Amino acid sequence: MKLSKLTTALTASALALVLSSNSFGADITLLNVSYDPTRELYQEYNNAFAKYWKAKTGDNVSVKASHGGSGKQARSIIDGLEADVATLALAADIDAVHDKANLIPADWQSRLKQNSSPYTSTIVLLVRKGNPKNIKDWSDLVKPGVAVITPNPKTSGGARWNYLAAWGYALKNNNNDQSKAQEFVSKLYVNVPVLDSGARGSTVTFSERGIGDVLITWENEAYLVKKEFGDDKFDIVFPSISILAEPPVAVIDKYVDKHGTRKVAEAYLEYLYSPEGQEIAAKNFYRPSDAKVAKKYEKQFKKLDLSITIDKTFGGWAKTQKAHFADGGVFDQIYTRK
């Protein structure tokens, strides 16, 4: 009784806060539910956007952030975490927000440019300084005695890109033979001693706890590790071919309408495509989509063969998610057989 009163009181005061802030146009709070490695990116971007929005409208926006494995974060939104925007690691996780909770329309991905992905990335290999196990390409990850660190594809978006990049490599080198590719990937997972729930967890396992010989990770995450720990501890190995990873963004319609934040939430995502937003992405090692900014940061991003894509190589996320990562899918078969 006491508790329910308290709850109502708390909610009422929270609601009053939201309402009052909107009617006076003074303070707006947005919640950005994002995936693991974007912490530094959005910390910088949120400040830039707040300045831009203040100059444009006079309103103060404070963007609250929540980070975790992409799949886990999608699950939280489905369970009622009232995100104004979701900026996740892959489209399948935002698809789930439509499929399981119907908070956004099915065609959410066509609402913004480039499949709603303002920046892209790819998957690279991070090894210890001097590359003691002589790792050059994906094929070196299946060799006996090489410990590979990658997160759990069930909860982490990055892990799914990792898995698919390896799969794509095996397809290209085996005349598109799916069973050969499966064999390759299952051999790779035999070498994985621990599956963390998110990309950042795996990075900490590899860099801080010193476990494993090679970390399969986001390009941006690999650069960040080098920045945090110094150039003398780790080397980045660029494989012969990798996947074009598109982390998409979306306004969560049902929640922005409830909060009355649609306008600012949409502007928040659109500003990611602006030169300023693109510059911040590039500075944080995400590949910008804007041609001018891309040109400016040309040297930072190595030219890679990124011809593995989710649509061309795997026929889209809906199909891939079901075949590979759903209960009883290929990943489950591979990992339990181990």
Next chain:
Amino acid sequence: MSTPTITRKISTRESTTVTLLLIGVALAYLLLFLGLPLVAVFVEAFKKGWQLYWEALQEPDAWSAIKLTFIAAAIAVPANLVFGVSAAWAIAKFEFKGKSLLITLIDLPFAVSPVVSGLVYVLLFGAQGWFGPWLQAHDIKLLFAVPGIVLATIFVTFPFIARELIPLMQSQGKEEEEAAVSLGASGWQTFYKVTLPNIKWGLLYGVILCNARAMGEFGAVSVVSGHIRGLTNTMPLHVEILYNEYNFVAAFSIASLLALLAVVTLLIKALVEWQAKRSGEPLHHGA
């Protein structure tokens, strides 16, 4: 039957070497598994000096985590105090049907993994859960907000006070209360003047343990929190976030604060035990 002739203080007959060895092993074990990590936390926290340590604690998100932790404990502990005393009183002083079921239920949070306790709340109050649609229709936010964190904290700290009091009250029997009632005391008078003085040390002890767990809980709170910085992170959750952001000084600064709370808790606990012994009132059943 022979009369005992040996009046040694120790009850076993091992040689001094064995005794010393055993004490040594126990001490080494304690130092290795308890002492060393505690020292490590403080060493890491102060690695880059007082200045940074102080700044880390004043950072707004850290400050909000500290406040939320205290709010959760400040609601959970009194709630469980009221519940624990009533449950223990009912179980120890009265006979009724379903008593053993009640005892089992009280023990449930001890038996269940904290993650499961958190997930139960998601299943009940999540947007897709049993009461989710109703809560949303009435615009009541439980999950991923402060009330959910308080609920999860109450759940995991539920047994501490009741479990502390039940054996104590049972061992004390109900004669004193019966005497009080026969002399014309009301129920409230009986409780306040007879029962409460008898259990005060045990009660305090239970409150201390309950509070320690309420502030330190990670698993259950993590599931219902949503991890929104500056809003729904408690201290233990904030430590993990900072650590994952390579912000080791800040992570260990908050961790040291938690450790400090634990040390203070232990000191108060020792003080309570000492006071209880001096006053001659039992703290535990059989103590």
